[in-house]
Amino acid sequence: MLVLLVLAYMVISTTGTALPVFREEGISFVTSSDWNPSAGQFGALAFIYGTVLTSVIALVIAVPLSVGVALFLTEYSPKRLRGPIGYAVDLLAAVPSVIYGLWGVFVLLPLFLQPAADFLAKYLGFIPIFSGPPSGLSYFGAGVILAIMITPIISSLTREVFATVPTADRHAAYALGATRWEMVRQVVLPRGRAGVVGATMLGLGRALGETIAVALLVGSSTKISASVVQPGYTMAAVIANTFAEATGSHIRALVGIGVVLFVMTIIINMIARAIVWRFNRI
Amino acid sequence: MNERPDPRDAGEGLTVTDAAPTTRWAGGRVGPGLSLRECRPTRRRLWRNRRNTGLIVLAVGLTLIPVVLILYYIVSKGIVTMDWEFLTSSQPFSLRRSGGGFLNGLIGTAIMVGLATVVSVPLGILGAVYLVEYGKSNWLAKLIRFFSDVMTGVPSIFVGLFVYTALVVQFGFGALMGAASLAIIMMPIVVRSTEEMLKLVPPELKDASYALGAAKWQTVLKVILPSAAPGITTGAMLAVARAAGETAPLLLTALGSLQLTAKLWGSPIQALPLAIFDGARQPFEAGQARAWAGALELLIIVLVFTIVARVVASRSRISR
Numbered sequence: 001m002l003v004l005l006v007l008a009y010m011v012i013s014t015t016g017t018a019l020p021v022f023r024e025e026g027i028s029f030v031t032s033s034d035w036n037p038s039a040g041q042f043g044a045l046a047f048i049y050g051t052v053l054t055s056v057i058a059l060v061i062a063v064p065l066s067v068g069v070a071l072f073l074t075e076y077s078p079k080r081l082r083g084p085i086g087y088a089v090d091l092l093a094a095v096p097s098v099i100y101g102l103w104g105v106f107v108l109l110p111l112f113l114q115p116a117a118d119f120l121a122k123y124l125g126f127i128p129i130f131s132g133p134p135s136g137l138s139y140f141g142a143g144v145i146l147a148i149m150i151t152p153i154i155s156s157l158t159r160e161v162f163a164t165v166p167t168a169d170r171h172a173a174y175a176l177g178a179t180r181w182e183m184v185r186q187v188v189l190p191r192g193r194a195g196v197v198g199a200t201m202l203g204l205g206r207a208l209g210e211t212i213a214v215a216l217l218v219g220s221s222t223k224i225s226a227s228v229v230q231p232g233y234t235m236a237a238v239i240a241n242t243f244a245e246a247t248g249s250h251i252r253a254l255v256g257i258g259v260v261l262f263v264m265t266i267i268i269n270m271i272a273r274a275i276v277w278r279f280n281r282i
Numbered sequence: 283m284n285e286r287p288d289p290r291d292a293g294e295g296l297t298v299t300d301a302a303p304t305t306r307w308a309g310g311r312v313g314p315g316l317s318l319r320e321c322r323p324t325r326r327r328l329w330r331n332r333r334n335t336g337l338i339v340l341a342v343g344l345t346l347i348p349v350v351l352i353l354y355y356i357v358s359k360g361i362v363t364m365d366w367e368f369l370t371s372s373q374p375f376s377l378r379r380s381g382g383g384f385l386n387g388l389i390g391t392a393i394m395v396g397l398a399t400v401v402s403v404p405l406g407i408l409g410a411v412y413l414v415e416y417g418k419s420n421w422l423a424k425l426i427r428f429f430s431d432v433m434t435g436v437p438s439i440f441v442g443l444f445v446y447t448a449l450v451v452q453f454g455f456g457a458l459m460g461a462a463s464l465a466i467i468m469m470p471i472v473v474r475s476t477e478e479m480l481k482l483v484p485p486e487l488k489d490a491s492y493a494l495g496a497a498k499w500q501t502v503l504k505v506i507l508p509s510a511a512p513g514i515t516t517g518a519m520l521a522v523a524r525a526a527g528e529t530a531p532l533l534l535t536a537l538g539s540l541q542l543t544a545k546l547w548g549s550p551i552q553a554l555p556l557a558i559f560d561g562a563r564q565p566f567e568a569g570q571a572r573a574w575a576g577a578l579e580l581l582i583i584v585l586v587f588t589i590v591a592r593v594v595a596s597r598s599r600i601s602r
Contacts, residue, residue, distance in 0.1 A: 068341025076338060085342065088349045094588045095352060096527025098555040099577045102562040106570065107355045148348045155345070179323055179331035202435070209437020211530035212555075216562055236439045240533055258443040262436065269435035273428075 015259055029256060035222045037246065042253040044260065046224045050139060050232040051261070054214060055207040057143025057228060058150060063200055065147070066155035073155075074162040075184055086159075093152035101216035104145040109217070113141045117229040134229040137219035142234065145213045150203040157202065161195025162188055194275055201272030205265050211236040235261045360578025363571045369579075372542040373557065373572070380568035384576045386542040387557035390457065393544060394536065394553060395525050397461035398468055403518045406472025407507075413473070414480040415502055427477075430470040441466050442531030450535055456547035460536030467528060468521040475517025479510040512594050519591035523584045529555035554580045 032043025073086055104113075113136035121134035135141075165188050173183040219231020220241060235257045246254055323331075368383035409426070417423025445463040453459065483506050491501040507514075532538070537550035538560065545551070554576055561573025 065341045065345050068338045069345050072338050072342045076335065085346070088346060091585075092345075092349055092352075094523060094584055096529070096555060096580060096584055098527065098529040098558050098562070099352070099356065099581055102558055102573055102577050103352050103355060105562055106359075106574075107351060111351075151345055177323065179327055181331040181334040182327065184334075205435045209435075209439065211437070211439045212559060216559075236437060236530070239439055239443065240530055243534055244537075255443050255447060258440050262440045265435055265437055265440075266432060269432055272435075273431055 029253075030260060033222075033224050037242075037250040037253070040249060042249075042256070044235070044253075044257050046222055047233050047235040047238050047257060048260065049224050050218065051208055051234040051236070051264075053139050053228065053232070054142040054146055054218065054234055055204055057140060058146035058207045059200060059204060061144065061147035062151045062154055062203060063196075066151045066158055066199070066203075067196060069151070069155040070158035070162055071184060071188070073159055075180070075188065089152045089155060091152075092148065093156070097149065097210060097212045100145055100149055101213035104141070104213055104217050108145065109136045109141065113137075113144060113217075116144075117141070121227075121229050128226050129228050131227045131229075135219060135231055137217060137231055138229050139218065139225075139232045140228045142214045142218040142232075142237075143228070145217050146207045146210055149210060149213065150207050153206060154199045154203040157199035158192065158196050161192045161199070165191045194278065198272050198276035201268055201275065205268045205272060208265050208268065209236055209261065211240045215240045356574065356577050356581055359571075359574040360576075360581075363575035364578055368572070368575050373540045373552070375540055380571065382572070384552075384554060384557045384572065384579065386540065386552040387554040387576065388579070389542060389544060390460075390536065390539075390551040390556075391526055391554040393457050393546075393551070394460040394464055394532070395522060397457070397546075398464035398525055399518070399522055401461070402465040402468040402521070403472055406469050406518075406521075407476050407514060409469075409473045410476035410480055411502055411507075413477050415498070415506070430473045433466075433470040434474065437530075438463075438467055438528055439530040439534070442534035445531065446534045453547060455535065455537040455550040457536060457545065457551045458547045460532050460551065460553065463531035463535045464525040464528060467531065468525050471521040471524060472517055475520065476510070476514050479513030479517065480506060482513070483509050512597070516591045516595040519587050519594070523587035523591070526587070527555060527580060527584050529553075529559050532556055533559075554583075 029042060029044055030048060031045055032041075033045040033049075034041045034043040035046060069085075069089060073082055077085065114134075117134040117136050117138060117140055120130045120140070124130040169187050169191070170183055173187045178186065214234050215237035218234055218237050220233060220237070221231040222233055222238075225232055239254050239258055243251070243254055367381065369388075370385055371381075371383045372386040373384065374380075374382040409430075413423050413427060417426070441463050445459055445466070449459050449462060487505055487509060488501055491505040496504070532553045533556065536553055536556065538556040539550040539552045541552075543549055543551055558573045558576045558580065561569040561576065564570065
């Protein structure tokens with residue numbers, strides 16, 4: 001009951017605070033990328049773009065990895081390895097995001113992100129999305145850290161779905177002479193498809209709202225850039241990084257960004273729940 | 283790897299032993315004169331099988347690398363600064379200065395998580411009892427279930443914004459506001475995990491209690507809750523672990539402070555994750571060193587809660 005009240009109050013209170021900004025900027029709040037608090041211009045498009053882009057990068061990396069991990073744990077792994085690897089992956093899920101951020105900035109950045117960004121810009125720079133000057137503190141960097149964070153979430157849900165595939169179906173495929181991969185391809189994956197999609201959406205919801213690690217790695221630039229190896233910003237990160245020095249209508253605008261973010265994640269989550277729920281009914 | 287019978291060794295040619303001289307079957311060579319052992323999938327299929335097995339193992343490897351790297355760096359970099367002084371003193375007033383520790387953050391986290399737990403766990407359990415024992419599947423219960431599901435997915439920074447607009451604007455930054463935001467984050471987790479546990483209580487137990495003439499509230503209090511207690515504890519501890527590591531909402535509600543304070547409201551208060559975040563944002567080595575030690579401290583706290591929760595769960599599992 002209280003849950004419901006809190007949620008309703010949450011929406012009312014924040015929207016109420018942000019209302020003047022919404023009213024003043026109108027639709028341009030989400031369609032303009034002019035973000036200039038000192039001049040009173042609030043267009044949040046760059047942050048929306050950054051949020052979507054980093055989440056997409058995260059999914060592109062995380063989904064194949066998580067499906068691979070889930071398949072390994074349910075289909076390939078020797079029994080002895082199953083427990084430890086499962087625990088290790090779950091451990092990733094328990095690590096707080098500020099620790100990911102710290103580790104990302106001081107370890108992953110020099111060790112992997114910066115070289116990878118340099119590499120992408122050097123050899124694939126002719127494609128606009130990889131054009132330089134490259135920086136590890138970028139959409140790409142934030143996407144990678146997000147991918148590491150959501151992989152355990154997606155893989156643990158996917159694993160549960162794969163585990164529900166009846167053993168008899170697997171044996172049937174082997175009896176027809178299928179190789180192990182053919183069995184996975186034709187029996188496990190089709191059965192688990194809805195579950196994988198649902199898990200992906202939940203991972204996406206998490207990636208959209210992730211704040212701290214992204215705030216440290218996204219590079220903090222309010223410009224929109226087509227290249228993933230250049231710095232940008234996300235909605236959650238801009239709130240976390242600039243809230244402390246914001247005043248007046250700037251605060252209201254940040255709250256407004258929060259409301260837009262909230263609406264986006266709610267929609268994604270509802271779709272995810274609907275998919276998972278339908279899957280459970282079958 | 284090969285605990286299962288290898289599919290290539292059996293079954294392939296079973297149906298076609300007396301077909302025309304060499305029958306091309308979609309996947310390989312079969313026909314009279316070929317023994318079952320010689321019937322093999324085409325090389326292409328075998329190669330594809332092997333390649334994809336390789337890719338899957340690679341995926342596992344790629345996922346495990348961060349686990350190892352994170353643990354290694356947190357421990358090795360954290361242990362350098364982690365000493366008695368770090369555990370028992372507060373931050374120095376300049377991030378440049380070395381020495382000092384995160385005692386102020388530890389105390390702040392303990393106060394806020396403690397308060398949040400005291401509020402959210404009983405409320406969450408009550409909510410779950412309502413869902414399972416009273417509401418069952420009427421529209422209100424369905425609505426609550428749906429929204430608590432949705433609330434688990436609400437970005438934590440939005441919870442922070444909400445508490446900011448609802449409370450901080452009027453009362454200022456402080457421990458109570460931080461605790462409120464953590465409680466909002468914890469509550470849906472507690473509700474959902476408790477609900478799952480209550481559903482597992484065998485109906486025979488309830489029936490037995492009713493047969494003895496117990497009222498509904500007596501049954502709930504004396505039979506259902508005790509038998510689900512280990513599971514509820516697990517859920518609560520996982521929620522605590524989650525709350526202890528939350529940073530984003532505290533930025534907007536507790537704000538952070540370099541001083542050691544135990545005031546509940548009126549003055550900003552530090553939290554462990556906030557202290558780490560500050561250290562990670564600064565270019566000063568001493569501050570970064572403290573951040574690593576703080577990360578080690580926080581990681582240990584979170585992992586202890588998570589692991590103990592797991593142990594409680596696996597020790598006393600209600601018959602599934």
